[in-house]
Amino acid sequence: MSDKLMKLTLKIWRQKDADSPGKMESYQVEGISEHMSFLEMLDVFNEQQINQGNEPVAFDHDCREGICGMCSLQINGEPHGPDRGVTTCQLHMRMFNDGDTITIEPFRAKAFPVIKDLVVDRTSFDRIQHAGGFISVNTSGNTQDANNIPVEKENADKAFDAATCIGCGACVAACKNASAMLFVSAKVSQFALLPQGKIEAKDRVLNMVHQMDEEGFGNCSNTGACEVECPKGISLENIARMNREYLKASLTKE
Amino acid sequence: MKTSVARKILMALSGFFLLLFLLQHLTINSLSVVSEDVFNNVSHFMGTNWIVQFLLQPVLLFGVIFHLVMGLYLDIQNQRARNIKYAQNNPGTNSSWMSRNMKITGIMILLFLGLHFADFWIPELNTKFIEGDMSGMKESGFGLRYFEELQHKFTEVWRVAIYVLAFVFLSLHLLHGFQSAFQSVGFNHNKYTPWIKKLGNLYAIVVPLGFIIIAIYHYTTQL
Ligand code: HEM
Ligand code: SF4
Numbered sequence: 264m265s266d267k268l269m270k271l272t273l274k275i276w277r278q279k280d281a282d283s284p285g286k287m288e289s290y291q292v293e294g295i296s297e298h299m300s301f302l303e304m305l306d307v308f309n310e311q312q313i314n315q316g317n318e319p320v321a322f323d324h325d326c327r328e329g330i331c332g333m334c335s336l337q338i339n340g341e342p343h344g345p346d347r348g349v350t351t352c353q354l355h356m357r358m359f360n361d362g363d364t365i366t367i368e369p370f371r372a373k374a375f376p377v378i379k380d381l382v383v384d385r386t387s388f389d390r391i392q393h394a395g396g397f398i399s400v401n402t403s404g405n406t407q408d409a410n411n412i413p414v415e416k417e418n419a420d421k422a423f424d425a426a427t428c429i430g431c432g433a434c435v436a437a438c439k440n441a442s443a444m445l446f447v448s449a450k451v452s453q454f455a456l457l458p459q460g461k462i463e464a465k466d467r468v469l470n471m472v473h474q475m476d477e478e479g480f481g482n483c484s485n486t487g488a489c490e491v492e493c494p495k496g497i498s499l500e501n502i503a504r505m506n507r508e509y510l511k512a513s514l515t516k517e
Numbered sequence: 518m519k520t521s522v523a524r525k526i527l528m529a530l531s532g533f534f535l536l537l538f539l540l541q542h543l544t545i546n547s548l549s550v551v552s553e554d555v556f557n558n559v560s561h562f563m564g565t566n567w568i569v570q571f572l573l574q575p576v577l578l579f580g581v582i583f584h585l586v587m588g589l590y591l592d593i594q595n596q597r598a599r600n601i602k603y604a605q606n607n608p609g610t611n612s613s614w615m616s617r618n619m620k621i622t623g624i625m626i627l628l629f630l631g632l633h634f635a636d637f638w639i640p641e642l643n644t645k646f647i648e649g650d651m652s653g654m655k656e657s658g659f660g661l662r663y664f665e666e667l668q669h670k671f672t673e674v675w676r677v678a679i680y681v682l683a684f685v686f687l688s689l690h691l692l693h694g695f696q697s698a699f700q701s702v703g704f705n706h707n708k709y710t711p712w713i714k715k716l717g718n719l720y721a722i723v724v725p726l727g728f729i730i731i732a733i734y735h736y737t738t739q740l
């Protein structure tokens with residue numbers, strides 16, 4: 264294992280605020296260890312920028328362990344960078360070599376407007392969730408224990424897999440159409456597969472799809488880019504399930 | 518028609534319809550290699566039977582127009598959904614060229630349809646409905662005209678080349694489209710989807726290749 268520190272060229276999208284035009288700028292960063300995460304590399308970069316009297320680059324992050332969905336970034340043309348099944352915070356600098364040029368851009372979608380530099384506004388996802396990503400539970404003191412309701416193993420597993428979506432938006436960023444179908448289908452599937460989700464099933468899929476369109480996401484072309492880039496391995500199967508749920512709901516809902 | 522999912526389902530249904538039509542078209546074309554007489558008779562039936570002419574043909578025309586208008590409309594929406602493009606994009610790492618270029622391959626098919634209609638459909642409409650000759654006979658009055666008309670189209674090498682190229686684009690369109698249509702209507706199952714993908718690849722190669730072979734056959738037999 265080499266402990267040689269890397270020197271890199273970073274091409275980063277800089278944008279003052281939501282209303283300003285932005286542009287790509289070139290920078291140098293040094294002293295990067297291959298054991299650092301991509302975000303730690305950006306921390307080092309920002310420190311060097313601050314020491315030089317420059318404005319640090321803004322980027323989103325929170326848990327830094329791949330569970331919150333806050334980090335983003337289009338790295339060398341791929342959301343969450345070249346590695347598979349990881350978020351940007353889990354991406355290691357050992358994926359890169361000394362002397363590399365790395366392009367870093369915000370996730371691009373009309374429904375994800377840039378707030379500053381690499382930070383985008385993903386509240387469109389929240390509004391889709393509000394439109395139907397919930398179930399009704401009686402909380403008046405006689406709440407039923409969910410474990411008392413048996414669920415077929417296959418469905419329980421699939422619902423669990425769908426529920427691992429962290430809402431990062433990499434699916435939208437990867438899609439040539441900036442379509443949010445993988446995210447929305449994960450949220451629809453998570454409930455559609457469980458008995459607790461059956462009550463609002465029809466309204467849920469209709470309302471969430473409606474909200475997805477309202478937000479200005481594109482249509483799905485089944486390219487499969489989302490599934491490849493999703494850090495949680497959410498399957499295209501969910502999109503098919505959502506389309507089935509949608510078809511069922513729109514044909515039977517009065 | 519109101520939402521993205523509904524439009525995608527309709528897009529897939531029109532795709533399925535065109536896939537079925539293509540099989541029927543290929544079957545009849547193959548007859549031209551097997552037997553001149555059989556080809557002539559079937560063509561005459563298709564060209565004069567009123568159910569085919571006034572029910573199936575308008576439905577087909579509607580299907581084609583619907584498919585292409587919807588496809589282009591979806592594409593315009595998709596462009597708008599990413600108003601600022603990436604400075605560096607690396608789509609080859611996560612998706613196939615065919616899946617990303619359905620519009621390009623589709624437009625190539627559309628351009629070919631222009632030539633194809635000018636070659637066969639418009640003269641056919643002209644003979645039958647403008648000149649009012651429903652007999653299907655050659656001008657000499659001896660025998661049915663369809664096989665001869667087909668042969669006359671495949672004498673120039675440039676036309677054969679365009680037909681061949683068009684079917685290469687159709688093949689690329691279907692290498693993605695066939696399995697994509699199943700996904701769009703909500704059919705994705707771990708047990709069957711791998712087979713649907715294999716069947717799709719088979720269809721997307723064998724059917725266009727069939728058309729290509731028939732075109733080249735008629736060209737070479739007249740050399
Ligand atoms: C007339 C010219 C054509 C144009 C402009 C065209 C355009 C398109 C476009 C843009 C798509 C992608 C839609 C999307 O990503 O949402 C598509 C899908 C498709 N096309 Fe075509 N196409 C044409 C002809 C054909 C023909 C002749 C066939 C079949 C024989 C066909 C079969 C399909 C299928 C199966 C799909 C997949 C549907 C889906 O993804 O759900 N197309 N077409
Ligand atoms: S489906 Fe995957 S890529 Fe899309 S928001 Fe969820 S975790 Fe992120």
Ligand code: FES
Nearest residue numbers: 325327332334352
């Ligand atoms: S910072 Fe939480 S997933 Fe990356």
